[in-house]
Amino acid sequence: MIPAIVVFLYLAAVLYIGIFAFRRARGKEEAEDYFLASRSLGPFVFLFSLFGTNMTAFAILGSSGHAFNNGIVTFGLMASSSGLVIPLTIFLIGTRVWALGKKYGFMTPVQMFRDRWECSHIGTVIFAVQAAMLVPYIIIGIMGGGTTLYTISGGTVPFWFGGAIVAMVVMSYVFFGGMRGTAWVNTFQTVLFLCFGAIALIVIGVGMGGFRSAAQAIQASPLATLLTRERISPYYFFSYTFIPLSAIAFPHILIFCLTARKITQFRKTVIFYPICILAIWLPCVFLGVMANRVTDIPQIREKQEARRVLATQGRTMQPEQRDELREKSAGDDVIMLLLQRYAPLWLAGLLGAGIMAAVMASDSQILALSTMFTEDVFAFYGGKTRFGESVQVQTGRIFIILITLFAYAVALQAPETIFELAIQYAFSGFASLSPLLIAALFWRVSTKWGALAVTLWTAAAVIAVAAFQSLVPAPAPGPSVVYWSLGGTEVLTRTPGGTAVFGFMPVVPMVLVSALLMIVVSLATTKPAQTTIARYFGGAR
Amino acid sequence: MKRILLVVAVAALYVLHQDIWFWRSSYLVFGFIPIGLFYHACFSVAAALLMWLLVTFAWPAHLEQEVEEVEREEGRTS
Numbered sequence: 248m249i250p251a252i253v254v255f256l257y258l259a260a261v262l263y264i265g266i267f268a269f270r271r272a273r274g275k276e277e278a279e280d281y282f283l284a285s286r287s288l289g290p291f292v293f294l295f296s297l298f299g300t301n302m303t304a305f306a307i308l309g310s311s312g313h314a315f316n317n318g319i320v321t322f323g324l325m326a327s328s329s330g331l332v333i334p335l336t337i338f339l340i341g342t343r344v345w346a347l348g349k350k351y352g353f354m355t356p357v358q359m360f361r362d363r364w365e366c367s368h369i370g371t372v373i374f375a376v377q378a379a380m381l382v383p384y385i386i387i388g389i390m391g392g393g394t395t396l397y398t399i400s401g402g403t404v405p406f407w408f409g410g411a412i413v414a415m416v417v418m419s420y421v422f423f424g425g426m427r428g429t430a431w432v433n434t435f436q437t438v439l440f441l442c443f444g445a446i447a448l449i450v451i452g453v454g455m456g457g458f459r460s461a462a463q464a465i466q467a468s469p470l471a472t473l474l475t476r477e478r479i480s481p482y483y484f485f486s487y488t489f490i491p492l493s494a495i496a497f498p499h500i501l502i503f504c505l506t507a508r509k510i511t512q513f514r515k516t517v518i519f520y521p522i523c524i525l526a527i528w529l530p531c532v533f534l535g536v537m538a539n540r541v542t543d544i545p546q547i548r549e550k551q552e553a554r555r556v557l558a559t560q561g562r563t564m565q566p567e568q569r570d571e572l573r574e575k576s577a578g579d580d581v582i583m584l585l586l587q588r589y590a591p592l593w594l595a596g597l598l599g600a601g602i603m604a605a606v607m608a609s610d611s612q613i614l615a616l617s618t619m620f621t622e623d624v625f626a627f628y629g630g631k632t633r634f635g636e637s638v639q640v641q642t643g644r645i646f647i648i649l650i651t652l653f654a655y656a657v658a659l660q661a662p663e664t665i666f667e668l669a670i671q672y673a674f675s676g677f678a679s680l681s682p683l684l685i686a687a688l689f690w691r692v693s694t695k696w697g698a699l700a701v702t703l704w705t706a707a708a709v710i711a712v713a714a715f716q717s718l719v720p721a722p723a724p725g726p727s728v729v730y731w732s733l734g735g736t737e738v739l740t741r742t743p744g745g746t747a748v749f750g751f752m753p754v755v756p757m758v759l760v761s762a763l764l765m766i767v768v769s770l771a772t773t774k775p776a777q778t779t780i781a782r783y784f785g786g787a788r
Numbered sequence: 789m790k791r792i793l794l795v796v797a798v799a800a801l802y803v804l805h806q807d808i809w810f811w812r813s814s815y816l817v818f819g820f821i822p823i824g825l826f827y828h829a830c831f832s833v834a835a836a837l838l839m840w841l842l843v844t845f846a847w848p849a850h851l852e853q854e855v856e857e858v859e860r861e862e863g864r865t866s
Contacts, residue, residue, distance in 0.1 A: 319825040323805070327828040331801055331835040338842055346851035350858045462820040474814040474822040481808055488805060510852045514843045521835040529829055533821075 250587075251400035253596025254603055258416045261432050261607070265420020268428030278626075281425035281640045282354055282618040283506050288430055290512045296430040297503050297516055298523045299437035300611040301333070301494055306440075308391055308579045308602065310528055314535030315578030316554060318473030321535065324487045326528035330521030332491035336681075338517045340495050341504040343688050345513070347783075348505040356501045356684070357623040363687045363783060364695035365775045367627075372699060373683070374623040376706045377498050380676040381612050382654060384497075388609025389414050389658040391579075398583040399599040410658050413603070417610045418651040421617075422644050426506060429610045436607065441523065443601030444530035446594075447586060451534055454589025458533075461540040473536050486752035493677035496684060499615035531582060538581040544588050550576045561723025569723055609654075616650050617643040672709060679705040679757035682765045690769070691784045697769035701761045708757045712746055715739075790845050801838055805831060 279285055288296065314321040344359065353359045357377070361370040392413025393406040404412075420428050452458050465474060472478055494500055507513065541547050553575035561569050583602065586595045621643040625631065631639045683701055686693035719741045722728045727747060731739040740747040748756050774780065810824045817826040 319822045322825055323807075323828045323831075327831045327835070328805055330832040331798075331805065331838075334835070334839050335798065335842075338839065342848050342851055346848075346855050349855045458820040462816050462822070466814050466816060471814045474816070474824070475812050476810075476824055477812055481806065481811070485806055488802070510848075510855070514847070517843055518836060518839045521832045521839065525829060525832040529825070533825065536822075 249592040250596035250599045251396065251404060253593065254396065254399055254599045257600035257603060258412065261435070262416055262420055264432050264435060265424035265428035268420075268424035268431055271427065278621065278631075278636050278639050278643075279352075279354065280427075281643065282614070282622070283502070284425070284427040284430060286349065286506055287508050288506045288512070289508060290515055292430050292434045293507050293512045294516045294519060295437040296433035297337075297500070298520060299433035299440075300499055300503055301497075302437070302440065302527060306527055306531070308394065308582065311531045311535035311538070311582040312578035312580070314532040315538050315550070315581045316576060317478050318475065318536055319532060320476040320479045320484065322528055322532040323476070324479070324484060325490070326524050326532070327521075328488045329491040329494070330524045332488065333494045333524075334517045334520040336492065336495035337504070337513065337520070340684050340688060341501070342510055342513050344501055344684075345504050345507055345510060351782075354502070354505065355619050355622045356498055357619065360683065360687060360695075360698060361627075363775070363779070364693070364698055365779055366695035366698070369695050369699045369702075370623065370627070373680075373702050374619055376676075376702050377680070378616055378619060379706075380673050380709065381498060381616055382650070382657070383672045385609045385612045385616075385650065385654040386658045388417070388607060388612070389655050392603065392607065393658065394580055395583065395599065395602050398580045398587070399595070401587070407659055410655060413607060414651050414655045414658075417607055417613065418647060421610050421614050422647050425640075426614060429614050430503075430506065432607075432610060437523075440601045441526055443598055444527050447534065447582070447590075447598055447601075448530040450590045450594060450598075451537075451585050454585075455537065455541070458537060461537050465536070465540055470539050473539060480750065482750040483747070483752060486755045489678050489752075489754045489758050490674050491678075492681040492758060493674045496677040496681040497612075497615075497673075498619055499611040501684075502615050502618055503611065534582055534585060535578060538578070538585055541585065541588070544584050546584050547581060550578060550581070558724045562725065564723070566720030569721065573721075613647055613650055613654075617646045620646050672713065675712070675752070675754040675757055676705055676709040678754050679708060679761045681758065682762045685762075686765045686769070688783075690765075691780045692769055692774060693765060694769045694772045694774055696772040697765040697767075700764040700768040704761055704764055705757065708753065708760075712753045715741070715746055721745075794842060794846055797838055797841065801831075801834060804834075807831075 277285075310321055310325065313325075344353075344356075347353060347359055351359075351362060353362070357370045357374045360373055361367060389410045393408075393410030396404045396409025396412065397406045400409075420432055424431070455461050462474070465471060476484065504513075538547055539551065553572045557569060557572040557576060561572070564572075583599065586598050590598060621630075621639050625642050626639060630642065680701065683698055686697060686701075719728075719730065721743050722741060724743050727740045727742040729737045729740050736749070737747075738749060740750075746753050807824070807827055810827055813823050815823040817823055821829075
């Protein structure tokens with residue numbers, strides 16, 4: 248129970264930071280101050296809060312869980328590709344969006360799209376699709392909170408109660424502190440979980456009697472494939488490099504880019520982003536793999552047994568039985584189990600707080616949704632003019648309460664693991680929306696109809712993938728099930744982990760078709776006025 | 789020329805991410821780090837170096853000037 252108490256103290260500290268930010272902003276009921284911290288974040292807070300915003304439960308719990316079952320491939324799949332693509336998109340897109348925000352006062356991506364493409368209701372469609380895909384991300388945070396508190400307390404704090412506490416704390420500091428409180432909390436949390444990786448690695452390494460013997464034992468066992476990438480196809484590995492395109496298309500990341508005081512604050516963020524990813528993901532992935540060598544933690548042995556049964560007898564089982572085994576073998580809590588076994592109680596609590604820090608990164612998504620709702624819907628359809636800016640901020644606060652309650656209710660029902668839920672819906676969808684930003688900022692010929700085509704295609708593709716995967720049960724580990732082939736080529740396949748289109752993850756065709764639609768539809772439709780284009784690209788051409 | 793070299797460097801690093809040559813190797817660097825993991829840790833450091841090159845040689849300074857101009861104009865009108 249001691250670790251759980253330490254985590255509760257941490258939650259209290261986080262809450263205090265949010266309320267302190269509220270006091271700092273007392274008297275200011277301006278939308279730009281509440282939603283963007285008056286575009287005044289300094290370099291240190293900007294780097295750590297932007298990074299922290301992008302690191303969710305998924306970074307620590309999901310990565311170690313995925314590595315536990317799939318091996319070292321997890322790092323190349325998600326971390327090193329993100330270390331290249333995300334800072335590159337921040338450099339190319341984030342800086343430009345920041346400048347446009349400063350020049351024209353934009354507070355959300357949709358405001359920019361509406362201005363750039365001279366559209367109104369198409370902007371509302373983009374808002375609706377963005378909002379629908381952002382909610383799963385919030386759910387992940389609440390699920391991660393529930394899982395963490397349940398594991399840390401040794402089952403004393405049930406999942407529903409842990410999730411409720413995390414939801415309440417996040418909701419409170421976002422409600423009171425707005426962007427300033429969220430950024431400060433994120434900075435605090437990022438520093439915590441940057442320390443977490445190194446400490447966890449040392450403590451668990453010492454506890455296991457050194458990693459050398461563990462790694463060599465795995466190498467000599469049938470589990471040696473976990474030290475390679477044999478379990479994942481090169482097509483799948485390549486596909487994953489499209490996923491980090493989602494980062495800059497996530498509204499909370501783009502909105503965060505608007506909070507920098509100066510453009511120079513992007514410099515350190517761009518350079519240090521890959522190093523921060525390395526510092527967090529490398530220990531988590533390594534520990535996830537090494538957990539397979541642990542024999543004295545019954546829960547880990549049960550997971551391994553479930554994985555073995557699934558691999559050997561899965562094909563003769565009913566889909567429900569396979570799902571049950573998949574859930575049992577999921578490794579989202581392995582890192583917590585390792586800490587419980589090898590770290591002293593007080594340290595397990597501190598490290599648990601580090602995990603909570605990552606888990607609670609859903610704050611930015613909640614704030615972003617609130618910002619989008621109040622700016623793109625409430626203010627755009629006349630609410631701000633009619634009721635004033637103070638009411639707009641209060642509306643944003645009420646929205647925060649409603650969206651958190653909704654996400655909590657869904658989190659209690661969701662059967663998927665943290666990792667799968669994130670990837671299948673939010674990440675692929677936002678990656679598919681990334682051509683919107685590229686076209687808006689770099690292609691003067693792009694039009695609102697192209698933007699609409701991209702948005703509708705993204706929504707349809709996400710729904711299609713979700714429907715296909717819920718209608719067609721996942722096969723047992725091993726060969727995939729082909730559902731549609733053309734001239735001997737496998738077009739649509741149901742794999743144990745999801746769906747493949749021509750052997751690639753759905754995100755690849757989703758992004759490519761999005762880009763193609765933007766080009767074709769834009770070329771076939773009327774461009775915005777020359778004056779509008781000139782505001783974005785300089786002199787008329 | 790500088791820009792072309794930077795674009796080539798970005799493309800090269802992207803290609804280097806697909807390290808199929810270590811796909812099936814379970815060799816342990818320093819006796820405990822799998823080679824595939826070690827390679828991608830080094831890749832992350834290389835990505836940071838590339839970002840430093842981009843920030844140093846291709847920084848969009850014109851954006852800052854544009855914003856300053858707008859702020860100056862706003863200052864004059866208010």
